[in-house]
Amino acid sequence: MLLVVCDLDDEGALWFARRAAQAGADCTIVITEALSYAPYFSHRLADGGVQTVVRLADGTRLADGEISGVLNRAVQPPASAWRLAAPAERDYATMELHACTLSWLHALPCQVRNRPEPDCLAGPLRHPFVTAAAAHAAGLPCPEIMFGTTGPLGAADTLLLAAARAAGPDAQAVHLVCLDGVVYGTEPPGPIAAGIAAFAVRMRAGAALLGVDFFAGVGGWWFAGASPLPDLRAGGDALCRRLLALLAPGEVAVT
């Protein structure tokens, strides 16, 4: 079973799930809200390993050994069921459900893109300064960022704006999808593609899906940020095929 965990409005993930099903994969979409209402969650840990079984309200059973791969796009913990609870109880439950979801998805023995990290269920998400430093060290053109207590923008938006300015007037935003260090979809200039592979490693995302944003214009390509939740549609058929080969090996004929 290929498992896609995502929010209800994650059009990129749902696009991939449709493509996977069309290709013949046994693809199950689990909306994070459905996880919140799951009547059964069992997560066992011991020196010998981890075993998890989740049963959803519609009877779907998710057991470690029956999952061939996971496309994980969970942004928030599955805490919908607690939405109307008293704030203190809701906050506690949200933290608990984050802890459980992180441990479950992290422990799965199959391929997971992205495997969750403690500070982001969706995978590698670093502070914009760390991201910019990684881009810079990887040889990607990175603008100077000035950020202070008196400015109106946060760090991520400051980086975005600086990149737009550096790329010059009429610069276009370019969203690249990178899987395991390889760019799919829009083909960037050679040095940028090589830089992205090095960037993924420096982000400790050598085995991850990343969205890497640039502004491109008369001033060249300028790094504008990165996210563990790329728009998968930008990766096109080639990304679909690679993800299927990774997450549903042997289930579909990948050409």
Added chain:
Amino acid sequence: MTVLLWGVPSEPPVAMVAGRLADLGADVLVVRPGGIGQQAEITFGADPEQRAAGSGPDHPPVTLAGTIRADGRLVELARITGAYLRPVEPELVPGLTGPAELGHAHRVQEILTGFTEAAPEINGCRVANRLSAMASNGSKPYQAQVIVRHGFSVPDTLVSTDPEEVLAFAARHEQVVYKSCSGVRSIVTAFDPVADRARLHRLRWCPVQFQERVAGPDVRVHVVGDRTFAAIVDSTAVDYRYARAQVGSDARLRAFRLDDDLAARCVALAAALDLPFAGIDLKLAPDQRVVCFEVNPSPGFSWYESAAGLPISDAVARWLLGC
């Protein structure tokens, strides 16, 4: 060089580290949570001098420059070579209620977070600990997976929404405890299959973590860089931190010598979690297992220092100064 202390100055761990830094003659900048009277600006970019010198493209130099005004003084970020973090969320700072005040406090927090996240790689600043690294303690079952990979045992654990499964788990173990999976409300409590049975239906909406209760003395190991400071605990309480409430008398602590292999494993575990300063909770089980429960990324070490005579604050201060 200046050491940044980001936290409440009167809180014992912060006060103790500040005191040892003062003893060592360090310049200390205290940044209180809340942002009151604080301003900061930070610039990230290529170092113009080194770029002109033609450094190789694989490692182009970057700088993290700027200033922070706090505690009545202005300090250049480039002077900050060490940082000890025990911040408090702005929402929890007393008297900080207006949206403008809170917004400013969050802004200062974002800048300090950005600096402390990026500075270790960019300029070698010693940070104990980066906030991103502290997040691992937000999921104890996740941390347990890392712990096992470093050669420790973990307690037999079940996180479940199912009452019958919990009762079966309890029946397999002599004694069982429960505690939160996250870092919230993390008090270890004994599970009573009879008295607690009527409450088990509440698991339906939020799984709870149950563990075998491991016998044997507790040992708290503080890792500071590559040094370890261990205390062994004498208490019959389920959670010795709350011994007075649970068994009527405080736990007693004394210094404990770790063997070299165990000390090395503790250091490696903390390093794997990107925690130069960590508090590791162990049990020395009668069956010779060394069982590890969790790694605290922001240890409130003052009790261990004063009760067991461990020079933890001195070690933290020296680590921050690189000496």
